[in-house]
Amino acid sequence: KAITDTFSPRLKGSEIVIDELNMTDEEIQAIRKIMIVACGSAYHAGVTGKYVFEGMARIPVEVDLASEFRYRDPIMEEGTLVIVISQSGETADSLAALRESKERGAKVLGIVNVVGSSIAREADNVMYTWAGPEIAVATTKAYSSQLIALYLLAIKFGKVKGVVSKEQVYSYIEDLKRLPEQVEMLLNNKVKIQKFANRYLAAHEVFFIGRGIDYAISMEGSLKLKEISYIHSEAYAAGELKHGTISLIEEGTLVAAVLTQKELYKKMISNMVEVSTRGAFVLAVTNEGNDEVERAADYVIYIPETNKFFANSLAIIPLQLFSYYISVGRGCDVDKPRNLAKSVTV
Ligand code: F1P
Incomplete structure:
Protein backbone atom coordinates (compact mmCIF):
# COMPACT_ATOMS: atom_id res chain seq x y z
CA LYS A 1 0.00 0.00 0.00
CA ALA A 2 2.87 2.30 0.81
CA ILE A 3 4.06 1.74 -2.73
CA THR A 4 0.80 2.28 -4.59
CA ASP A 5 -0.48 5.16 -2.55
CA THR A 6 2.69 7.10 -2.04
CA PHE A 7 4.21 8.34 -5.27
CA SER A 8 2.88 9.29 -8.64
CA PRO A 9 5.74 9.24 -11.14
CA ARG A 10 4.56 10.30 -14.59
CA LEU A 11 6.19 10.49 -17.95
CA LYS A 12 5.94 13.82 -19.73
CA GLY A 13 7.50 13.42 -23.15
CA SER A 14 10.75 11.71 -22.32
CA GLU A 15 10.98 13.28 -18.87
CA ILE A 16 9.99 11.66 -15.62
CA VAL A 17 7.92 13.92 -13.41
CA ILE A 18 7.80 13.25 -9.68
CA ASP A 19 5.38 15.61 -7.96
CA GLU A 20 6.83 14.77 -4.58
CA LEU A 21 10.35 15.86 -5.56
CA ASN A 22 11.01 19.50 -5.03
CA MET A 23 14.22 19.85 -7.09
CA THR A 24 14.93 21.48 -10.43
CA ASP A 25 16.85 19.80 -13.27
CA GLU A 26 19.59 22.42 -12.81
CA GLU A 27 19.99 21.43 -9.17
CA ILE A 28 20.16 17.77 -10.19
CA GLN A 29 22.72 18.51 -12.92
CA ALA A 30 24.93 20.18 -10.30
CA ILE A 31 25.21 17.03 -8.11
CA ARG A 32 28.74 15.59 -8.05
CA LYS A 33 28.48 13.44 -4.94
CA ILE A 34 25.70 12.17 -2.68
CA MET A 35 26.11 11.63 1.06
CA ILE A 36 23.27 9.73 2.72
CA VAL A 37 22.88 10.01 6.49
CA ALA A 38 20.24 8.36 8.66
CA CYS A 39 19.64 6.11 11.68
CA GLY A 40 18.26 2.60 12.08
CA SER A 41 16.01 1.32 9.30
CA ALA A 42 16.32 4.63 7.47
CA TYR A 43 20.08 4.04 7.39
CA HIS A 44 19.49 0.60 5.88
CA ALA A 45 17.30 2.17 3.22
CA GLY A 46 20.25 4.52 2.61
CA VAL A 47 22.65 1.60 2.16
CA THR A 48 20.34 0.29 -0.57
CA GLY A 49 20.35 3.81 -1.98
CA LYS A 50 24.12 3.64 -2.41
CA TYR A 51 23.86 0.73 -4.84
CA VAL A 52 20.87 2.25 -6.60
CA PHE A 53 22.38 5.74 -7.16
CA GLU A 54 25.70 4.33 -8.24
CA GLY A 55 24.15 1.68 -10.48
CA MET A 56 21.41 3.76 -12.06
CA ALA A 57 22.70 7.33 -12.03
CA ARG A 58 26.48 6.80 -11.84
CA ILE A 59 26.83 9.32 -8.99
CA PRO A 60 29.41 8.58 -6.27
CA VAL A 61 27.71 7.87 -2.94
CA GLU A 62 28.79 7.76 0.70
CA VAL A 63 26.43 6.44 3.38
CA ASP A 64 26.92 7.10 7.06
CA LEU A 65 25.11 6.59 10.31
CA ALA A 66 23.87 9.97 11.49
CA SER A 67 25.06 9.07 14.99
CA GLU A 68 28.63 8.69 13.68
CA PHE A 69 28.58 11.63 11.29
CA ARG A 70 29.56 14.12 13.99
CA TYR A 71 32.88 12.36 14.60
CA ARG A 72 33.99 12.92 11.03
CA ASP A 73 35.34 15.93 9.27
CA PRO A 74 33.45 15.19 6.05
CA ILE A 75 34.65 16.70 2.77
CA MET A 76 31.75 18.48 1.14
CA GLU A 77 32.92 20.03 -2.05
CA GLU A 78 30.76 22.06 -4.42
CA GLY A 79 28.05 19.77 -5.77
CA THR A 80 27.66 17.58 -2.67
CA LEU A 81 24.04 16.65 -2.04
CA VAL A 82 23.33 15.34 1.44
CA ILE A 83 20.23 13.14 1.68
CA VAL A 84 18.84 12.81 5.20
CA ILE A 85 16.32 9.97 5.52
CA SER A 86 13.99 9.94 8.52
CA GLN A 87 10.49 8.63 9.09
CA SER A 88 9.77 10.93 12.02
CA GLY A 89 11.82 13.87 10.75
CA GLU A 90 12.81 14.47 14.39
CA THR A 91 15.68 12.04 15.04
CA ALA A 92 18.26 14.13 16.91
CA ASP A 93 21.37 12.72 15.22
CA SER A 94 19.86 13.02 11.75
CA LEU A 95 18.84 16.60 12.43
CA ALA A 96 22.34 17.41 13.73
CA ALA A 97 23.87 15.91 10.56
CA LEU A 98 21.53 18.05 8.46
CA ARG A 99 22.57 21.23 10.28
CA GLU A 100 26.25 20.41 10.07
CA SER A 101 25.97 19.68 6.34
CA LYS A 102 24.30 23.01 5.72
CA GLU A 103 27.01 24.80 7.70
CA ARG A 104 29.56 23.13 5.48
CA GLY A 105 27.80 24.49 2.42
CA ALA A 106 26.10 21.31 1.15
CA LYS A 107 22.55 21.20 -0.16
CA VAL A 108 20.28 18.93 1.88
CA LEU A 109 17.40 16.86 0.58
CA GLY A 110 15.16 15.32 3.24
CA ILE A 111 13.26 12.07 2.64
CA VAL A 112 10.75 12.41 5.43
CA ASN A 113 7.40 10.94 6.37
CA VAL A 114 6.05 13.40 8.93
CA VAL A 115 4.91 16.59 7.26
CA GLY A 116 6.23 19.77 8.85
CA SER A 117 8.75 17.93 11.06
CA SER A 118 12.10 19.55 11.90
CA ILE A 119 14.07 17.80 9.17
CA ALA A 120 11.39 18.62 6.62
CA ARG A 121 11.46 22.28 7.65
CA GLU A 122 15.22 22.69 7.72
CA ALA A 123 16.17 20.75 4.57
CA ASP A 124 16.66 22.71 1.34
CA ASN A 125 14.32 20.29 -0.43
CA VAL A 126 11.93 17.67 0.85
CA MET A 127 10.55 14.52 -0.67
CA TYR A 128 7.68 13.37 1.51
CA THR A 129 7.03 9.65 1.62
CA TRP A 130 3.32 9.91 2.54
CA ALA A 131 3.36 6.49 4.19
CA GLY A 132 0.74 7.58 6.73
CA PRO A 133 1.14 7.46 10.50
CA GLU A 134 3.44 4.75 11.80
CA ILE A 135 1.84 3.13 14.84
CA ALA A 136 4.36 0.38 15.52
CA VAL A 137 7.83 1.34 16.75
CA ALA A 138 9.64 -0.91 14.27
CA THR A 139 9.42 0.69 10.86
CA THR A 140 7.99 -1.31 7.97
CA LYS A 141 5.85 0.78 5.62
CA ALA A 142 7.93 3.95 5.96
CA TYR A 143 11.01 1.86 5.13
CA SER A 144 9.27 0.56 1.99
CA SER A 145 8.35 4.10 0.99
CA GLN A 146 11.90 5.32 1.60
CA LEU A 147 13.15 2.66 -0.79
CA ILE A 148 10.69 3.73 -3.47
CA ALA A 149 11.70 7.38 -2.98
CA LEU A 150 15.35 6.40 -3.49
CA TYR A 151 14.58 4.37 -6.63
CA LEU A 152 12.63 7.28 -8.11
CA LEU A 153 15.37 9.74 -7.28
CA ALA A 154 17.97 7.48 -8.89
CA ILE A 155 15.86 7.11 -12.05
CA LYS A 156 15.25 10.84 -12.20
CA PHE A 157 18.90 11.76 -11.52
CA GLY A 158 20.07 9.18 -14.07
CA LYS A 159 17.66 10.56 -16.67
CA VAL A 160 18.59 14.19 -16.08
CA LYS A 161 22.28 13.33 -16.19
CA GLY A 162 21.82 11.40 -19.45
CA VAL A 163 22.78 8.02 -17.97
CA VAL A 164 19.30 6.46 -18.15
CA SER A 165 17.53 6.36 -21.53
CA LYS A 166 13.84 7.02 -22.05
CA GLU A 167 13.29 3.29 -22.71
CA GLN A 168 14.99 2.41 -19.45
CA VAL A 169 12.79 4.89 -17.61
CA TYR A 170 9.71 3.20 -19.07
CA SER A 171 10.94 -0.20 -18.06
CA TYR A 172 11.86 0.91 -14.53
CA ILE A 173 8.43 2.48 -14.08
CA GLU A 174 6.75 -0.70 -15.33
CA ASP A 175 8.73 -2.73 -12.80
CA LEU A 176 7.83 -0.28 -10.03
CA LYS A 177 4.15 -0.51 -10.89
CA ARG A 178 4.26 -4.30 -10.59
CA LEU A 179 5.71 -4.15 -7.07
CA PRO A 180 2.41 -3.73 -5.14
CA GLU A 181 0.88 -6.85 -6.64
CA GLN A 182 4.14 -8.75 -6.08
CA VAL A 183 4.20 -7.64 -2.44
CA GLU A 184 0.61 -8.84 -2.16
CA MET A 185 1.68 -12.27 -3.45
CA LEU A 186 4.37 -12.44 -0.79
CA LEU A 187 1.94 -11.42 1.92
CA ASN A 188 -0.41 -14.20 0.77
C1 F1P B 1 15.08 6.06 13.01
C2 F1P B 1 14.86 4.84 13.90
C3 F1P B 1 13.83 3.88 13.27
C4 F1P B 1 13.47 2.77 14.24
C5 F1P B 1 13.02 3.33 15.61
C6 F1P B 1 14.04 4.29 16.15
O1 F1P B 1 13.95 6.86 13.03
O2 F1P B 1 16.08 4.17 14.08
O3 F1P B 1 14.36 3.31 12.11
O4 F1P B 1 12.43 1.96 13.70
O5 F1P B 1 11.79 3.94 15.45
O6 F1P B 1 14.39 5.29 15.17
P1 F1P B 1 13.59 7.92 11.91
O7 F1P B 1 14.73 8.91 11.85
O8 F1P B 1 13.44 7.19 10.62
O9 F1P B 1 12.33 8.55 12.40
Whole structure:
Protein backbone atom coordinates (compact mmCIF):
# COMPACT_ATOMS: atom_id res chain seq x y z
CA LYS A 1 0.00 0.00 0.00
CA ALA A 2 2.87 2.30 0.81
CA ILE A 3 4.06 1.74 -2.73
CA THR A 4 0.80 2.28 -4.59
CA ASP A 5 -0.48 5.16 -2.55
CA THR A 6 2.69 7.10 -2.04
CA PHE A 7 4.21 8.34 -5.27
CA SER A 8 2.88 9.29 -8.64
CA PRO A 9 5.74 9.24 -11.14
CA ARG A 10 4.56 10.30 -14.59
CA LEU A 11 6.19 10.49 -17.95
CA LYS A 12 5.94 13.82 -19.73
CA GLY A 13 7.50 13.42 -23.15
CA SER A 14 10.75 11.71 -22.32
CA GLU A 15 10.98 13.28 -18.87
CA ILE A 16 9.99 11.66 -15.62
CA VAL A 17 7.92 13.92 -13.41
CA ILE A 18 7.80 13.25 -9.68
CA ASP A 19 5.38 15.61 -7.96
CA GLU A 20 6.83 14.77 -4.58
CA LEU A 21 10.35 15.86 -5.56
CA ASN A 22 11.01 19.50 -5.03
CA MET A 23 14.22 19.85 -7.09
CA THR A 24 14.93 21.48 -10.43
CA ASP A 25 16.85 19.80 -13.27
CA GLU A 26 19.59 22.42 -12.81
CA GLU A 27 19.99 21.43 -9.17
CA ILE A 28 20.16 17.77 -10.19
CA GLN A 29 22.72 18.51 -12.92
CA ALA A 30 24.93 20.18 -10.30
CA ILE A 31 25.21 17.03 -8.11
CA ARG A 32 28.74 15.59 -8.05
CA LYS A 33 28.48 13.44 -4.94
CA ILE A 34 25.70 12.17 -2.68
CA MET A 35 26.11 11.63 1.06
CA ILE A 36 23.27 9.73 2.72
CA VAL A 37 22.88 10.01 6.49
CA ALA A 38 20.24 8.36 8.66
CA CYS A 39 19.64 6.11 11.68
CA GLY A 40 18.26 2.60 12.08
CA SER A 41 16.01 1.32 9.30
CA ALA A 42 16.32 4.63 7.47
CA TYR A 43 20.08 4.04 7.39
CA HIS A 44 19.49 0.60 5.88
CA ALA A 45 17.30 2.17 3.22
CA GLY A 46 20.25 4.52 2.61
CA VAL A 47 22.65 1.60 2.16
CA THR A 48 20.34 0.29 -0.57
CA GLY A 49 20.35 3.81 -1.98
CA LYS A 50 24.12 3.64 -2.41
CA TYR A 51 23.86 0.73 -4.84
CA VAL A 52 20.87 2.25 -6.60
CA PHE A 53 22.38 5.74 -7.16
CA GLU A 54 25.70 4.33 -8.24
CA GLY A 55 24.15 1.68 -10.48
CA MET A 56 21.41 3.76 -12.06
CA ALA A 57 22.70 7.33 -12.03
CA ARG A 58 26.48 6.80 -11.84
CA ILE A 59 26.83 9.32 -8.99
CA PRO A 60 29.41 8.58 -6.27
CA VAL A 61 27.71 7.87 -2.94
CA GLU A 62 28.79 7.76 0.70
CA VAL A 63 26.43 6.44 3.38
CA ASP A 64 26.92 7.10 7.06
CA LEU A 65 25.11 6.59 10.31
CA ALA A 66 23.87 9.97 11.49
CA SER A 67 25.06 9.07 14.99
CA GLU A 68 28.63 8.69 13.68
CA PHE A 69 28.58 11.63 11.29
CA ARG A 70 29.56 14.12 13.99
CA TYR A 71 32.88 12.36 14.60
CA ARG A 72 33.99 12.92 11.03
CA ASP A 73 35.34 15.93 9.27
CA PRO A 74 33.45 15.19 6.05
CA ILE A 75 34.65 16.70 2.77
CA MET A 76 31.75 18.48 1.14
CA GLU A 77 32.92 20.03 -2.05
CA GLU A 78 30.76 22.06 -4.42
CA GLY A 79 28.05 19.77 -5.77
CA THR A 80 27.66 17.58 -2.67
CA LEU A 81 24.04 16.65 -2.04
CA VAL A 82 23.33 15.34 1.44
CA ILE A 83 20.23 13.14 1.68
CA VAL A 84 18.84 12.81 5.20
CA ILE A 85 16.32 9.97 5.52
CA SER A 86 13.99 9.94 8.52
CA GLN A 87 10.49 8.63 9.09
CA SER A 88 9.77 10.93 12.02
CA GLY A 89 11.82 13.87 10.75
CA GLU A 90 12.81 14.47 14.39
CA THR A 91 15.68 12.04 15.04
CA ALA A 92 18.26 14.13 16.91
CA ASP A 93 21.37 12.72 15.22
CA SER A 94 19.86 13.02 11.75
CA LEU A 95 18.84 16.60 12.43
CA ALA A 96 22.34 17.41 13.73
CA ALA A 97 23.87 15.91 10.56
CA LEU A 98 21.53 18.05 8.46
CA ARG A 99 22.57 21.23 10.28
CA GLU A 100 26.25 20.41 10.07
CA SER A 101 25.97 19.68 6.34
CA LYS A 102 24.30 23.01 5.72
CA GLU A 103 27.01 24.80 7.70
CA ARG A 104 29.56 23.13 5.48
CA GLY A 105 27.80 24.49 2.42
CA ALA A 106 26.10 21.31 1.15
CA LYS A 107 22.55 21.20 -0.16
CA VAL A 108 20.28 18.93 1.88
CA LEU A 109 17.40 16.86 0.58
CA GLY A 110 15.16 15.32 3.24
CA ILE A 111 13.26 12.07 2.64
CA VAL A 112 10.75 12.41 5.43
CA ASN A 113 7.40 10.94 6.37
CA VAL A 114 6.05 13.40 8.93
CA VAL A 115 4.91 16.59 7.26
CA GLY A 116 6.23 19.77 8.85
CA SER A 117 8.75 17.93 11.06
CA SER A 118 12.10 19.55 11.90
CA ILE A 119 14.07 17.80 9.17
CA ALA A 120 11.39 18.62 6.62
CA ARG A 121 11.46 22.28 7.65
CA GLU A 122 15.22 22.69 7.72
CA ALA A 123 16.17 20.75 4.57
CA ASP A 124 16.66 22.71 1.34
CA ASN A 125 14.32 20.29 -0.43
CA VAL A 126 11.93 17.67 0.85
CA MET A 127 10.55 14.52 -0.67
CA TYR A 128 7.68 13.37 1.51
CA THR A 129 7.03 9.65 1.62
CA TRP A 130 3.32 9.91 2.54
CA ALA A 131 3.36 6.49 4.19
CA GLY A 132 0.74 7.58 6.73
CA PRO A 133 1.14 7.46 10.50
CA GLU A 134 3.44 4.75 11.80
CA ILE A 135 1.84 3.13 14.84
CA ALA A 136 4.36 0.38 15.52
CA VAL A 137 7.83 1.34 16.75
CA ALA A 138 9.64 -0.91 14.27
CA THR A 139 9.42 0.69 10.86
CA THR A 140 7.99 -1.31 7.97
CA LYS A 141 5.85 0.78 5.62
CA ALA A 142 7.93 3.95 5.96
CA TYR A 143 11.01 1.86 5.13
CA SER A 144 9.27 0.56 1.99
CA SER A 145 8.35 4.10 0.99
CA GLN A 146 11.90 5.32 1.60
CA LEU A 147 13.15 2.66 -0.79
CA ILE A 148 10.69 3.73 -3.47
CA ALA A 149 11.70 7.38 -2.98
CA LEU A 150 15.35 6.40 -3.49
CA TYR A 151 14.58 4.37 -6.63
CA LEU A 152 12.63 7.28 -8.11
CA LEU A 153 15.37 9.74 -7.28
CA ALA A 154 17.97 7.48 -8.89
CA ILE A 155 15.86 7.11 -12.05
CA LYS A 156 15.25 10.84 -12.20
CA PHE A 157 18.90 11.76 -11.52
CA GLY A 158 20.07 9.18 -14.07
CA LYS A 159 17.66 10.56 -16.67
CA VAL A 160 18.59 14.19 -16.08
CA LYS A 161 22.28 13.33 -16.19
CA GLY A 162 21.82 11.40 -19.45
CA VAL A 163 22.78 8.02 -17.97
CA VAL A 164 19.30 6.46 -18.15
CA SER A 165 17.53 6.36 -21.53
CA LYS A 166 13.84 7.02 -22.05
CA GLU A 167 13.29 3.29 -22.71
CA GLN A 168 14.99 2.41 -19.45
CA VAL A 169 12.79 4.89 -17.61
CA TYR A 170 9.71 3.20 -19.07
CA SER A 171 10.94 -0.20 -18.06
CA TYR A 172 11.86 0.91 -14.53
CA ILE A 173 8.43 2.48 -14.08
CA GLU A 174 6.75 -0.70 -15.33
CA ASP A 175 8.73 -2.73 -12.80
CA LEU A 176 7.83 -0.28 -10.03
CA LYS A 177 4.15 -0.51 -10.89
CA ARG A 178 4.26 -4.30 -10.59
CA LEU A 179 5.71 -4.15 -7.07
CA PRO A 180 2.41 -3.73 -5.14
CA GLU A 181 0.88 -6.85 -6.64
CA GLN A 182 4.14 -8.75 -6.08
CA VAL A 183 4.20 -7.64 -2.44
CA GLU A 184 0.61 -8.84 -2.16
CA MET A 185 1.68 -12.27 -3.45
CA LEU A 186 4.37 -12.44 -0.79
CA LEU A 187 1.94 -11.42 1.92
CA ASN A 188 -0.41 -14.20 0.77
CA ASN A 189 2.39 -16.64 1.49
CA LYS A 190 2.45 -15.76 5.16
CA VAL A 191 1.23 -19.10 6.52
CA LYS A 192 4.31 -20.82 5.11
CA ILE A 193 6.55 -18.26 6.80
CA GLN A 194 4.63 -18.54 10.06
CA LYS A 195 5.11 -22.32 10.07
CA PHE A 196 8.82 -21.87 9.47
CA ALA A 197 9.14 -19.16 12.13
CA ASN A 198 7.44 -21.40 14.70
CA ARG A 199 10.39 -23.80 14.42
CA TYR A 200 12.77 -21.06 15.57
CA LEU A 201 10.97 -19.50 18.53
CA ALA A 202 13.70 -20.68 20.88
CA ALA A 203 16.65 -19.63 18.68
CA HIS A 204 19.55 -17.91 20.46
CA GLU A 205 20.93 -16.21 17.44
CA VAL A 206 20.30 -15.85 13.74
CA PHE A 207 22.68 -14.66 11.05
CA PHE A 208 21.74 -12.92 7.84
CA ILE A 209 24.15 -12.94 4.92
CA GLY A 210 24.14 -11.29 1.51
CA ARG A 211 26.31 -9.44 -0.97
CA GLY A 212 25.74 -5.98 -2.46
CA ILE A 213 22.09 -4.95 -2.32
CA ASP A 214 21.38 -8.27 -0.64
CA TYR A 215 23.68 -7.25 2.19
CA ALA A 216 21.59 -4.09 2.67
CA ILE A 217 18.43 -6.25 2.84
CA SER A 218 20.15 -8.56 5.32
CA MET A 219 20.94 -5.63 7.61
CA GLU A 220 17.29 -4.60 7.76
CA GLY A 221 16.09 -8.20 8.17
CA SER A 222 18.45 -8.63 11.10
CA LEU A 223 17.42 -5.36 12.75
CA LYS A 224 13.73 -6.27 12.51
CA LEU A 225 14.36 -9.62 14.16
CA LYS A 226 16.38 -8.25 17.06
CA GLU A 227 14.17 -5.26 17.76
CA ILE A 228 10.86 -7.11 17.95
CA SER A 229 11.85 -10.62 19.09
CA TYR A 230 14.97 -9.94 21.24
CA ILE A 231 16.86 -12.75 19.54
CA HIS A 232 20.48 -11.87 18.96
CA SER A 233 20.99 -11.40 15.27
CA GLU A 234 23.67 -9.99 12.98
CA ALA A 235 23.95 -9.29 9.30
CA TYR A 236 27.23 -9.98 7.57
CA ALA A 237 28.51 -9.29 4.12
CA ALA A 238 28.83 -12.91 3.00
CA GLY A 239 32.41 -12.36 1.86
CA GLU A 240 33.34 -11.50 5.46
CA LEU A 241 32.31 -14.90 6.81
CA LYS A 242 35.74 -16.39 6.49
CA HIS A 243 37.29 -13.35 8.21
CA GLY A 244 35.88 -14.33 11.58
CA THR A 245 32.13 -14.82 11.64
CA ILE A 246 32.20 -18.40 10.50
CA SER A 247 33.57 -19.39 13.92
CA LEU A 248 30.16 -18.49 15.42
CA ILE A 249 28.33 -21.11 13.37
CA GLU A 250 27.26 -24.13 15.39
CA GLU A 251 25.09 -27.18 14.80
CA GLY A 252 21.57 -25.88 14.11
CA THR A 253 22.40 -22.14 13.85
CA LEU A 254 19.91 -20.50 11.52
CA VAL A 255 21.53 -18.58 8.66
CA ALA A 256 19.26 -16.60 6.36
CA ALA A 257 20.94 -16.12 2.99
CA VAL A 258 19.56 -13.46 0.67
CA LEU A 259 20.26 -13.98 -3.05
CA THR A 260 18.43 -11.68 -5.40
CA GLN A 261 21.36 -10.64 -7.61
CA LYS A 262 21.90 -13.25 -10.33
CA GLU A 263 25.56 -12.43 -10.90
CA LEU A 264 26.21 -13.22 -7.23
CA TYR A 265 24.44 -16.59 -7.00
CA LYS A 266 27.63 -18.63 -7.37
CA LYS A 267 29.54 -16.86 -4.63
CA MET A 268 26.54 -16.89 -2.32
CA ILE A 269 25.94 -20.60 -2.89
CA SER A 270 29.53 -21.29 -1.87
CA ASN A 271 28.95 -19.27 1.33
CA MET A 272 25.80 -21.29 2.02
CA VAL A 273 27.79 -24.51 1.62
CA GLU A 274 30.49 -23.12 3.94
CA VAL A 275 27.99 -22.57 6.75
CA SER A 276 25.91 -25.69 6.19
CA THR A 277 28.98 -27.94 6.33
CA ARG A 278 29.52 -26.46 9.81
CA GLY A 279 26.03 -27.46 10.86
CA ALA A 280 23.99 -24.34 10.00
CA PHE A 281 20.40 -24.58 8.84
CA VAL A 282 20.21 -22.41 5.73
CA LEU A 283 17.10 -20.44 4.83
CA ALA A 284 17.40 -18.88 1.37
CA VAL A 285 15.39 -15.91 0.15
CA THR A 286 15.85 -15.84 -3.58
CA ASN A 287 14.30 -15.29 -7.02
CA GLU A 288 11.91 -17.78 -8.54
CA GLY A 289 13.31 -20.62 -10.62
CA ASN A 290 16.66 -20.86 -8.91
CA ASP A 291 17.28 -24.64 -8.73
CA GLU A 292 20.91 -24.45 -7.68
CA VAL A 293 19.94 -22.55 -4.55
CA GLU A 294 17.27 -25.15 -3.86
CA ARG A 295 20.00 -27.77 -3.65
CA ALA A 296 22.24 -25.74 -1.34
CA ALA A 297 19.52 -24.50 1.05
CA ASP A 298 17.48 -26.34 3.68
CA TYR A 299 14.44 -24.13 3.12
CA VAL A 300 13.68 -21.68 0.31
CA ILE A 301 11.38 -18.68 0.10
CA TYR A 302 10.93 -17.32 -3.38
CA ILE A 303 10.35 -13.73 -4.35
CA PRO A 304 8.89 -12.71 -7.73
CA GLU A 305 11.09 -11.40 -10.52
CA THR A 306 11.80 -7.68 -10.64
CA ASN A 307 14.54 -5.30 -11.67
CA LYS A 308 17.71 -6.10 -9.73
CA PHE A 309 17.72 -2.65 -8.13
CA PHE A 310 14.20 -3.08 -6.70
CA ALA A 311 14.64 -6.57 -5.22
CA ASN A 312 14.95 -5.17 -1.70
CA SER A 313 11.29 -4.10 -1.76
CA LEU A 314 10.27 -7.73 -2.23
CA ALA A 315 12.92 -9.65 -0.27
CA ILE A 316 12.29 -7.62 2.86
CA ILE A 317 8.65 -8.80 3.09
CA PRO A 318 9.34 -12.46 4.04
CA LEU A 319 12.06 -11.28 6.43
CA GLN A 320 9.66 -8.86 8.12
CA LEU A 321 6.99 -11.58 8.32
CA PHE A 322 9.52 -14.00 9.79
CA SER A 323 10.41 -11.51 12.56
CA TYR A 324 6.75 -10.73 13.14
CA TYR A 325 5.80 -14.39 13.65
CA ILE A 326 8.81 -15.07 15.86
CA SER A 327 7.84 -12.06 17.98
CA VAL A 328 4.18 -13.11 18.26
CA GLY A 329 5.16 -16.74 18.92
CA ARG A 330 7.44 -15.67 21.77
CA GLY A 331 4.70 -13.53 23.30
CA CYS A 332 6.49 -10.21 22.68
CA ASP A 333 4.69 -6.94 22.08
CA VAL A 334 5.30 -6.51 18.34
CA ASP A 335 4.15 -2.89 18.22
CA LYS A 336 5.92 -1.70 21.35
CA PRO A 337 9.19 -3.54 21.83
CA ARG A 338 10.96 -3.01 25.13
CA ASN A 339 13.49 -0.15 25.44
CA LEU A 340 12.66 1.37 22.04
CA ALA A 341 11.09 4.72 21.27
CA LYS A 342 9.39 5.69 18.05
CA SER A 343 11.30 8.89 17.77
CA VAL A 344 14.79 9.30 19.23
CA THR A 345 14.97 13.03 19.91
CA VAL A 346 17.77 13.22 22.45
C1 F1P B 1 15.08 6.06 13.01
C2 F1P B 1 14.86 4.84 13.90
C3 F1P B 1 13.83 3.88 13.27
C4 F1P B 1 13.47 2.77 14.24
C5 F1P B 1 13.02 3.33 15.61
C6 F1P B 1 14.04 4.29 16.15
O1 F1P B 1 13.95 6.86 13.03
O2 F1P B 1 16.08 4.17 14.08
O3 F1P B 1 14.36 3.31 12.11
O4 F1P B 1 12.43 1.96 13.70
O5 F1P B 1 11.79 3.94 15.45
O6 F1P B 1 14.39 5.29 15.17
P1 F1P B 1 13.59 7.92 11.91
O7 F1P B 1 14.73 8.91 11.85
O8 F1P B 1 13.44 7.19 10.62
O9 F1P B 1 12.33 8.55 12.40
